[in-house]
Amino acid sequence: MDQVIQLMTKGYVNSDDGKDTPQDPVTGIEKITLLEAAAQVFIFWFGGFETSSTTATYCLYEMAMxxxxxxxxxxxxxxxxxxxxxxxxxxxxxxxxxxxxxxxx
Known part of the structure; x- marks a missing residue:
């Protein structure tokens, strides 16, 4: 979430060493929109939810069988x-x- 917020506010993500690395003017990368951020968050949530529910469903199926x-x-x-x-x-x-x-x- 922190990285998505950084992309919305700065247009880039801080490096691992904590130093700000401003946007490279050559690449022309812009800040992401609220809609793009919401889509990213949904994918993160869905990815985590789907694997857990699939594992639980498979375990219950195997135990039933x-x-x-x-x-x-x-x-x-x-x-x-x-x-x-x-x-x-x-x-x-x-x-x-x-x-x-x-x-x-």
Whole structure:
């Protein structure tokens, strides 16, 4: 988002070393419009959303088609949740079978 805002306000993005690098007059690059910025933000959002929803959909489909995977995963989730007293970051990190189901191993 910061880079999109820089493109809207300056017409260029600051370099990694933090120094301003003004627009090169030879290239003639102009600032982006609000509509172009909104399109870029939408693509960023959609790209992040689509990969997550596709992964979740594929996992649910595979579990529906393979009852043994679903049961094994449910057993792991129940046992680890009891061990940690509920779902937390630490309990999810402990779920090795869940990691395998999501990563497709």
């Amino acid at each position: 393979n009852q043994d995977i679903q049961e094994k995963l449910a057993d792991e989730i129940n046992s680890v949740s009891q061990k940690f007293g509920g779902l937390s970051y630490e309990s999810i990190m402990e779920m090795t079978y869940l990691d395998k189901v999501i990563s497709g191993q």
